Amino acid sequence: MQRIDATGYMIAMQRFANPANFLKLATRLTPFAAAIAFILLAVGSYLALFVAPPDYQQGDTVRIMFVHVPAAWMTTFCFGVMAAASAVGLIWGHPVAYVAAKATAPVGAAFTVMALVTGALWGQPMWGTWWVWDARLTSVLIQLFIYLGYMALWNAIEDPVRGAKATAIFALVGAVNLPIIKFSVEWWNTLHQPASIARVEGPAIHSSILTPLLIMLAGFTVFYIWLLLVRMRQEILARRIRTLQLARTRKLQVGEAG
Amino acid sequence: MAEFFAMGGFAAFVWPAWATVIILMAAIALASLRRLRQTEATLTALESGASIKTDIT
Numbered sequence: 001m002q003r004i005d006a007t008g009y010m011i012a013m014q015r016f017a018n019p020a021n022f023l024k025l026a027t028r029l030t031p032f033a034a035a036i037a038f039i040l041l042a043v044g045s046y047l048a049l050f051v052a053p054p055d056y057q058q059g060d061t062v063r064i065m066f067v068h069v070p071a072a073w074m075t076t077f078c079f080g081v082m083a084a085a086s087a088v089g090l091i092w093g094h095p096v097a098y099v100a101a102k103a104t105a106p107v108g109a110a111f112t113v114m115a116l117v118t119g120a121l122w123g124q125p126m127w128g129t130w131w132v133w134d135a136r137l138t139s140v141l142i143q144l145f146i147y148l149g150y151m152a153l154w155n156a157i158e159d160p161v162r163g164a165k166a167t168a169i170f171a172l173v174g175a176v177n178l179p180i181i182k183f184s185v186e187w188w189n190t191l192h193q194p195a196s197i198a199r200v201e202g203p204a205i206h207s208s209i210l211t212p213l214l215i216m217l218a219g220f221t222v223f224y225i226w227l228l229l230v231r232m233r234q235e236i237l238a239r240r241i242r243t244l245q246l247a248r249t250r251k252l253q254v255g256e257a258g
Numbered sequence: 259m260a261e262f263f264a265m266g267g268f269a270a271f272v273w274p275a276w277a278t279v280i281i282l283m284a285a286i287a288l289a290s291l292r293r294l295r296q297t298e299a300t301l302t303a304l305e306s307g308a309s310i311k312t313d314i315t
Contacts (some may be wrong), residue, residue, distance in 0.1 A: 009292055049276075050262075060266035067279040110286045120274040125271050223283065234294040238299050244304050 019236045022096050026229045033226035047212035049248035055209075064122040066213055070220035071114035075143055076178050078108030078187070078224065082150070086168035096232070098164040099239075101171060102154060103231035109147035109222060115140060127191050132178075135184035136192040139177060146174040149150030 048066035055062035080102040089097035119137065120130040131137065153170055157163035185194045196204045203210055265272040 004304075054266055059268060061268045061271055063265065063272050064275040067276055071279060107286060112281050113281045114282050117278045121271045125268055154259040227287060230287075230290045232296050233292065234297050237294075237297045241297065241301050241304060244301075255297075 003045060012204070018097070019239075023233060023236050026233050030229045033222055033229055037219055037223040037226050038217055040222055042218045044215035046177065046217060052209050058079065061122055061125050062209070064118055065209075066216050068118040068122055068214045069213060071111050071118060072140070073217055074111035074220050074224055074242060075115050075140060075182055076110065076155065077221065078104050078111060079143065079147070079178060080172070081228075082108065082171045083178075086171040089164060090168050090172075095164075096236075098168065099232050099235045100228065101168065102164075103228055103235050104224075105147055105151050105154070107227050107231070111153065111220075111224075112144040112147060116144065124241055125193070129204070130189075132191055134190040134192065135188035136190050139181045139184050143177055143181060146177060150174065165173055187228055213224050 044066070048063060051067070062136045082104050085101040085104070088094055089101065104221070113226045116137075119140075121149070123132075124130050150167055150170055153167050154163055157166055184190065185192050197213070205213070263269060265274075
C-alpha cells in the first residue's frame with residue numbers, strides 16, 4: 001500500500017516537474033491566486049487600519065506591525081522556499097525547482113527591504129532609534145545581502161545549467177542564517193521583542209489584533225504565490241526562447257558550412 | 259477622518275511604513291507582469307517564424 005502511494009506521488013511529482021505541464025497548471029492557477037491575495041490584503045488592511053484598536057502602550061504605531069510582521073515573515077519564508085527548491089533541484093534534478101528558486105529571490109529581497117524600512121519606522125518612535133546593531137536586525141540585514149549575492153551569482157554565470165547548481169549550493173549555505181534570524185531574539189539580548197504568535201503557550205496577542213495580523217500574513221503569502229507563478233511562467237518561456245534561438249543559429253551555421 | 263490620518267500623532271511613521279510596503283509590492287508585481295507579457299510576445303513572434311528573416315539580416 002505504502003509503495004503504491006509513494007509511486008503515485010513520484011509520478012505526480014514527475015509530471016509537475018515537467019516545465020510544459022507546470023506552465024499549463026500555473027497559467028490556470030494565476031488568476032485565482034491574484035483574486036485570493038487581493039481579497040485577503042484588502043480585508044486585512046481594512047481591519048488593520050480601521051478596526052483594530054490602538055495598543056495601550058504603543059498607541060497607533062502598532063499599525064506598523066500589520067505590514068512589518070508579514071514582510072519579516074516573507075523574508076524568511078521566501079528563502080526557506082529557495083533552499084528547499086534548491087535541494088530538490090540538486091537531488092532530483094528537476095528543472096522547475098531551480099526556476100522556482102530563481103524566481104523567488106528578487107521577491108524575497110523586496111520583502112526584506114520592506115521589513116527593514118518598516119522596522120526602522122517603528123523603532124524610531126518606540127525605541128528612540130532607527131537602527132541598532134543587535135542580533136535580530138543585523139541578521140535580517142545579512143539576509144538581504146544573501147538574497148543580493150544569490151541574484152548576483154545567477155547573473156555572473158552564463159551557462160544556466162551550471163548557474164542553477166552553483167546558486168542552489170549558495171542557497172543551501174545561506175539557509176544557515178534562517179535559524180539565526182528566528183532564534184536571535186532568544187539567544188542574544190536585544191531591543192526587538194520576542195515571538196508572540198508562534199509560541200508553545202499559544203499566541204500572546206488579543207484576537208482584535210491577532211485576526212487582522214493573520215489575514216495579512218495569509219495575504220502576503222498568497223501574494224507571493226501569485227508572483228511566483230507569474231515569474232516562473234516568464235522564466236520558463238524565456239528559456240524556451242533561448243533554446244529556439246540557439247537552434248536557429250545552429251541551423252544557420254550548418255547552412256553556411258554546406 | 260482627520261483623526262484617522264493623524265494616527266494618534268504617529269502619522270509620520272505609520273503612513274511611510276504602509277506606503278513603502280504598498281509601493282514595493284506594486285512595483286515588483288507590475289515589473290513581473292510586464293516582463294511576462296514581453297516574453298510571451300517575443301515567443302509568439304519567434305514561433306510564428308515572423309522574425310526569422312530579421313534574424314538573418
